[in-house]
Amino acid sequence: MSYTKENKTDVDTSVSPIRETEITNSGSKGWFGDFKDSFKPAVVEELDPNLTDIERANILSARSPLHRNLKPRHIQMIALGGSIGTGLFVGSGSALSTGGPASLLIAWGLVGIMIYCTVQAMGELTVTFPVSGSFVQYNTRFISPCWGFCMAYNYALQWLVVLPLELVAASLTIKFWNSTINSAAWVAIFYVVIVIINFFGVRGYGEAEFVFSFIKVIAVIGFIILGIILNCGGGPKGGYIGGRYFHDPGPFADGFKGLCAVFVTAAFSFAGTELCGLAAAETHNPRKSLPSAIKQVFWRITLFYMISLTIIGLLVPYNDDRLLGASSVDATASPFVIAIKNGGINVLPSIFNVVIMVAVLSVGNSAVYACSRTIASLSEQNFAPKIFGYIDRQGRPLVAVCFTLAFGLLCFLAASPKEGEVFNWLLALSGLSSVFTWGSICFCHIRFRRALSIRGRGTDELAFSAQAGVVGSYFGVLLNVLILIAQFWIALFPVGGSPNASAFFQAYLTVPVLIAFYVFYMIWKKTFLLYLRADQIDVDTGRRDLDLDLIRQEIAEEKAYMATKPFYYRAYKFWC
Template sequence: MNGDHIGTHGSGDKMEVQSYSQGAPIDHYDEKADVSLHDDTDLSNPTTGDVGQGLQRNLAARHLTMISLGGTIGTGLFLASGSSIATGGPGYSQIAYTLVGTMVFCFMSSLGEMATYLPITGSINAYGTRFFDPALGFMLGWVYWFSWSITLATELVASSLIISYWISTEACPGWVWALVFIVILTGLNLTTVKAYGETEYWLSLTKVLAVIVFIIVGFLYIGGAIGTPIEGAPKPGREVFDMDPFHGGFIGLFSIFLNAGFSFQGAELVGIAAGETKNPRKNVPRAIRQVFWRILMFYVLTILIIGMTIPYDDRELANPDGDVKASPFTRVFVQAGIKVGGDVMNAVILVAILSAGNSGLYASSRALHTLSKEGNAPKFLGYVNRWGVPVYCVLATTLVGCLAFIVSLPQVGQGEAYNWLLSLSSTTGFIAWLGIAVSHIRFRMAYKAQGRSLSELPFVSRLYPFGPIYTILVCLVILIGQGYTAFSPFDIKSFLSAYITLPFIVLLYFGKKYWSKTKILKLVDVDLDTGRSFMHSAMPVMDNESEMNQNKRKPNIFRRVLSAIF
């Protein structure tokens, strides 16, 4: 990986940064570089000098937490959550989401250990290159970039549909709104990473607040404090839940298991953003611990409330068309007496879409930037402007997203090309999680082989080796089992839709190995030092005045409660 994420601008640091980006060990000490390259240094006010030397650490702890938290709360929760209960009942849904949630915690713990030891942008592919095989990093980087680029197009499609809830397509075509949103998102990602982080913070906070309000309203409705139960229907609460909590047997449970896996995708964004985060040794582990419990709480409580208010056999619960009025969130609000539930949820879903598009553009541009600095993408894509933004990577991702949006239009082949693109990108999140788990195993093995002590790690994953092994097994089960419905009876279209990604992954990996003659690295040859040696040379020192000011700013009870929730 490279050192461009460090964000130094003074000429005295240039040699240090270049040696990192070229993969050479840092064999000299420069006091100036020592200070500017420290992971705790605030680089929000870069000094004058050469433009484009690196990305900047301008994301605060709250940004990092919300980026990862917001990445997993989207239309899958707001629109499609009811389909899990319709398929397997509320009981199986609770089991499936809890199991997948524990797997998410396992891979995030693995990511946290590596991201605090080597906090670099584009870590998904960078760790594969550094700890296993350059071919793995090449494959993970391109797959991850493609996935989020197509996700950007998906959000553009969805945004035009959501706006049509208020403004008909006859009054204003959907592509106009898509164009407006892509301009806004691109503009945000072209300013500074802090602008992206601040925008994502508030967008994600809106989604989190919506879920919290839903949970409160749902429990009040179940308890009979608000709303009027539907006459003749089972009473909300245990009576609805016990109708058939374990519906559909093993097939029902397995189907929900797959849906839950897709719903949690996006949690790995905390690793992507680690390289642009202030004090990553402190903030990355904190974000990982907080995000897991909050995501699990939100999903488990949401599924519980839906399962106790809407019967599993309700015709509209599955909501295959993604209708806002049929969303389980909307229906619970309406049943609880909140008549504007449809408008509220439509606004929240629009926020979720913009948030997903914002994160997708950020994540894919950083993955592409990493590929460029590793020599796996055109060199010009490695350019970074004075604000620490990989401009050409952002524009390239925007262009691909726009092209994918164009082929989604009914006038262009009825959107068939777009459907295949979606099929290609649908499973790549699990490939990224697999890459994280494999990289963590190799990192630990190399760390041990080189005689290093775990006590020297800033953050130690206590789940090793169970965590990464469990992640690998779950991801393999999902990747292999996702197309089970295509076999009985055999449906060639469904089969290709489910598994078309896998041949491309194999082609990318072995194609890179053949072209570049890469080999799996020997454990003793794994580079555990380049790019992080500056972290050991100086620790931040707080003077007496700083300590006094910090003591004066101790948060009150209200702020501590908010911090615990958000």
């Protein structure tokens, strides 16, 4: 069966060969001249003005002049430890206090299974369509432009707010050692570090995340080994602990309601897991590097979340007073630090606080990357002013990066007495953003498989297919809906509190904001198209490999090669 394009336009929808800098005059202009020229716009091809918004978005995302400078080691380390931050290191403390150790394992376990299914679905889509904007653009392609508009702004808002929050959080970690220095001074230092990293382009982001993630991975592995030793009585204080705290004070703190509250914290701690998919368009060879990186997420969930949280539940009782009343960035409230202190080790808490500071900076760095690429994608989809789609000759979405960094200047509110109130409401704007993002990724995968099916095509043309299949995506959609329902209940009737309008909107403001986006889009575009039919979905634009017969042959050869290998090798390749 020969391959023919189904997208009826007079424009070549394959990826444009224009990727790198186009310099009109030969030779180098010297380092300063080359540096100055790097900020000039990348050369892109003009498009047919008669294209629809969806066709235009699909083609622009495929032809984006973003540079493919991320290597497999960058992608794998981003997938393995990229988004591990305060949600795990500090937020798990409040979750332990609210729900108890059993709730911790149940909530993180179920959310972890959902994340695994979601990342697998995202991997199938991003390997097939490694386009600019990735899953942000898929919403427009596979669901509807209206939903794509809402989800893109939802995701951009999430990271736009996270940047100043994380910069303030990084400055507050210093108070662990010295509380006399004004936080604004440390904020300024960390802000400059983030600016420098991101002006090196995607390579700067990749190298920084490689280092940050490596530190976090080593720290968590070290804690797991130390935790096992302490639990067995090998610490300075000695004494076997075992499962004592699962019996007294017990496995659950507030029953089913406490468990529901922990679900929300668990979802927050996994935020950013999807970043390896967002980087697909800037990966040198996504077909080779992304599948391996996607599989690493299983080990992140199993090793860094489930095992470390099991040890936390064994070493820290949920009624420990130090878990209560501290801010979400206070290292003294970290159950990791509390566990080490309980073991009688004096030096390690300071070392782990350094890890928490690195984790916070890592998330701040990722915020600039994610927000800038999302804003650029909004411009490509004609959802934002054209200037935000400006990409320079170094492949940097320059205007989007500058806009994100400018918003990050809100970090200097750290010197204001109203800082807490302002940031609480800013965070409320996108508090449930990740839940909507994950649910949309799963639904995009379901729609993609449906669009292939009605064309008589299947997974034999996919270089990577989700190990959990469409069933995993249905589970992902279902669990995300259940998390939204649980959050609504907890927001309306807080654990240990009474109904409060301010607390409700701080927990659930994302939903009315999305409704406002939906209404605005329908008025702006004067359209009520809420859902694309499967036969309207474009399943070809943006593929880097357009010879489907060749892909099928290569996939068949790979399967035949794997069949000749022993079981242990096949098992290793399945999980790694």
